[in-house]
Amino acid sequence: xxxxxxxxxxxxxxQNPRGFRDYFGAEVTExxxxxxxxxxxxxxxxxxxxxxxxxETVEALGKFLPDVDRPNEGVFxxxxxxxxxxxxxxxxxxxxxxxxxxxxxLPTPYRRYSVGPVWRNEKPGPGRFRQFYQxxxxxxxxxxxxxxxxxxxxxxxxxxxxxxxxxxxxxxVNNRKVLNGxxxxxxxxxxxxxxxxxxxxxxxxxxxxxLDRLGPDGVRALLGKGRKDESGDYTDGANxxxxxxxxxxxxxxxxxxxxxxxxxxxxxLVSASEIGMTGVLELExxxxxxxxxxxxxxxxxxxxxxxxxxxxxxxxxFEAELTFEILDEKGRPRQFGxxxxxxxxxxxxxxxxxQEVPATGISIGVDRLLAALREKSFKNNSEAGPVLVTVMxxxxxxxxxxxxxxxxxxxxxxxxYLGNPKNFGNQLKYADTRNAPVAVIQGSDExxxxxxxxxxxxxxxxxxxxxxxxxxxxxxxxxxxxARAELVDAIKKMIERANG
RNA sequence: GCCGACGUAGCUCAGUAGGUUAGAGCACUAGAUUGUGGAUCUAGGGGUCCCCCGUUCGAGCCGGGGCGUCGGUACCA
Numbered sequence: 001x002x003x004x005x006x007x008x009x010x011x012x013x014x015q016n017p018r019g020f021r022d023y024f025g026a027e028v029t030e031x032x033x034x035x036x037x038x039x040x041x042x043x044x045x046x047x048x049x050x051x052x053x054x055x056e057t058v059e060a061l062g063k064f065l066p067d068v069d070r071p072n073e074g075v076f077x078x079x080x081x082x083x084x085x086x087x088x089x090x091x092x093x094x095x096x097x098x099x100x101x102x103x104x105x106l107p108t109p110y111r112r113y114s115v116g117p118v119w120r121n122e123k124p125g126p127g128r129f130r131q132f133y134q135x136x137x138x139x140x141x142x143x144x145x146x147x148x149x150x151x152x153x154x155x156x157x158x159x160x161x162x163x164x165x166x167x168x169x170x171x172x173v174n175n176r177k178v179l180n181g182x183x184x185x186x187x188x189x190x191x192x193x194x195x196x197x198x199x200x201x202x203x204x205x206x207x208x209x210x211l212d213r214l215g216p217d218g219v220r221a222l223l224g225k226g227r228k229d230e231s232g233d234y235t236d237g238a239n240x241x242x243x244x245x246x247x248x249x250x251x252x253x254x255x256x257x258x259x260x261x262x263x264x265x266x267x268x269l270v271s272a273s274e275i276g277m278t279g280v281l282e283l284e285x286x287x288x289x290x291x292x293x294x295x296x297x298x299x300x301x302x303x304x305x306x307x308x309x310x311x312x313x314x315x316x317x318f319e320a321e322l323t324f325e326i327l328d329e330k331g332r333p334r335q336f337g338x339x340x341x342x343x344x345x346x347x348x349x350x351x352x353x354x355q356e357v358p359a360t361g362i363s364i365g366v367d368r369l370l371a372a373l374r375e376k377s378f379k380n381n382s383e384a385g386p387v388l389v390t391v392m393x394x395x396x397x398x399x400x401x402x403x404x405x406x407x408x409x410x411x412x413x414x415x416x417y418l419g420n421p422k423n424f425g426n427q428l429k430y431a432d433t434r435n436a437p438v439a440v441i442q443g444s445d446e447x448x449x450x451x452x453x454x455x456x457x458x459x460x461x462x463x464x465x466x467x468x469x470x471x472x473x474x475x476x477x478x479x480x481x482x483a484r485a486e487l488v489d490a491i492k493k494m495i496e497r498a499n500g
Numbered sequence: 501g502c503c504g505a506c507g508u509a510g511c512u513c514a515g516u517a518g519g520u521u522a523g524a525g526c527a528c529u530a531g532a533u534u535g536u537g538g539a540u541c542u543a544g545g546g547g548u549c550c551c552c553c554g555u556u557c558g559a560g561c562c563g564g565g566g567c568g569u570c571g572g573u574a575c576c577a
Contacts, residue, residue, distance in 0.1 A: 014510075018568080018569085061577080062577075074576080074577070075577090089576095089577065090577070092577085093577075120576080120577090122575085122576065123501090123575095125571095125572095125573095128576095206574095206575090229503090229572080229573050229574085233501090233502045233503065233572090233573050233574065234502090234574095235573080235574065309575095309576080310576085310577075311577090312577075390535095390536085392535060393535095420529090420530085422530095422531095422534095423531095423533095424535055424536060425536065425537070426537095427536085427537085428536060428537035429537055429538090430537090431537065432537050432538075439536085439537080441535080441536070443535050444535090445535080446535095453535095453536085455536075455537085457537070460537070460538095461537085461538085464537090464538065473537085473538065477536075479536080
């Protein structure tokens with residue numbers, strides 16, 4: 001083909017790198033509003049804000065050492081002189097570093113919250129990005145279960161503070177020690193040989209975590225021989241015997257009507273295991289404390305089927321789940337599922353100091369929670385636009401800029417039209433696309449008479465709902481005239497009325 | 501990682517037994533109409549038809565390979 005007819009410049013593709021996305025207008029303001037409500041709750045519980053850099057040394061992040069072959073596995077890492085550094089992949093590892101570094105100056109227990117983006121160098125999936133927000137609160141330096149119970153209560157408060165009502169969510173609590181007890185009873189945990197059966201335990205953990213998605217039969221398959229999914233992919237199972245599988249399945253099914261009854265059932269299941277009994281005791285304490293603070297089982301629920309997939313938890317684990325259903329675009333019911341998770345991890349700081357530092361905390365999945373809120377509030381993501389000051393005479397920009405400055409000084413969001421003012425209609429079209437509530441118009445005629453025209457665009461739009469023909473539309477100006485001096489007050493009133 | 505669908509303008513998509521200069525709607529820009537918003541008219545800009553190799557006189561279309569997007573599944577500090 002004769003492609004050489006005209007030499008064309010190679011244009012850069014206007015596209016973000018895979019796994020990263022852009023956030024516009026309301027997406028950003030809504031998220032900010034949500035985060036500030038959550039952090040207010042954290043703050044009220046006595047937690048201090050902490051802002052640490054987005055970049056940490058790879059050494060401090062742990063686990064992923066600068067392997068020459070694949071230094072970027074999991075994280076975005078690069079070499080800074082001799083040292084390897086990386087973007088943080090969560091907010092917990094930086095906390096461990098900060099606590100170890102400043103342990104002499106920080107109070108113990110140290111309670112802090114942290115909000116910000118984190119990065120993971122992984123293949124992005126549906127709804128999963130390589131940059132996303134986390135909103136964490138952790139208590140470092142105390143082993144008391146009261147700290148865990150407090151985190152659960154605080155999570156409950158935070159969810160209600162952002163507008164999720166009691167009954168539309170539940171904080172489910174379990175304890176890894178109970179699970180370990182069950183595995184001990186099932187014969188896949190031997191405390192004298194902790195390394196044995198690590199693979200099996202990992203599979204069991206992840207299998208239980210998938211209960212809601214795969215159902216009991218799917219989990220049973222994963223505990224036994226393994227499972228083949230619809231796409232033909234095969235997942236290895238833990239190869240447990242039927243008896244062992246039953247023990248695990250009984251455990252997942254141990255939930256009763258209230259925390260006390262569930263704990264009674266758990267005692268039966270793990271009575272042969274010391275660590276299991278310790279775990280049950282902790283669960284009972286959490287249930288008791290929660291109850292005493294007014295969080296009934298409609299808010300905080302002991303649920304043995306919660307395990308969290310991750311391996312580093314050592315005690316209580318929590319998960320907040322939204323329970324209301326949403327119909328997707330095809331009318332099928334869909335659940336939002338987990339929006340926050342956390343638990344106790346007692347070994348993170350040890351890497352730095354050599355001392356055991358128990359810690360417990362929670363991480364809220366900001367983007368998921370935001371999506372849920374948006375669905376629930378009927379996607380009102382049409383943010384109010386600015387007041388638009390139109391340009392009738394292009395050599396009177398000074399006048400228009402004066403008006404806009406007055407509006408801004410009065411606390412109103414406002415802008416002057418900066419496009420080509422030649423076609424006045426285009427200015428109002430622009431106001432429409434900006435979702436502007438009001439347009440201000442002043443031509444030479446109005447200027448001479450010391451007045452301005454105020455056009456109520458929101459009202460006009462509302463009136464237009466019943467309008468069929470273009471003539472009728474034109475006949476409803478939804479517009480009035482005020483003295484120039486009263487401009488700001490008039491608009492202020494209009495906007496207040498519209499909001500109110 | 502594995503399975504599947506898809507890849508043509510900024511967006512949504514047409515297209516053809518392989519055949520000149522690849523189209524539409526929306527969006528954008530500019531002019532008709534010298535001061536009034538949703539569907540007035542006209543014109544214009546904008547494309548390596550995902551990339552490479554092959555078949556062919558000729559490939560957006562056919563074949564092979566690759567990359568990417570989306571969905572499912574696995575993994576996830």
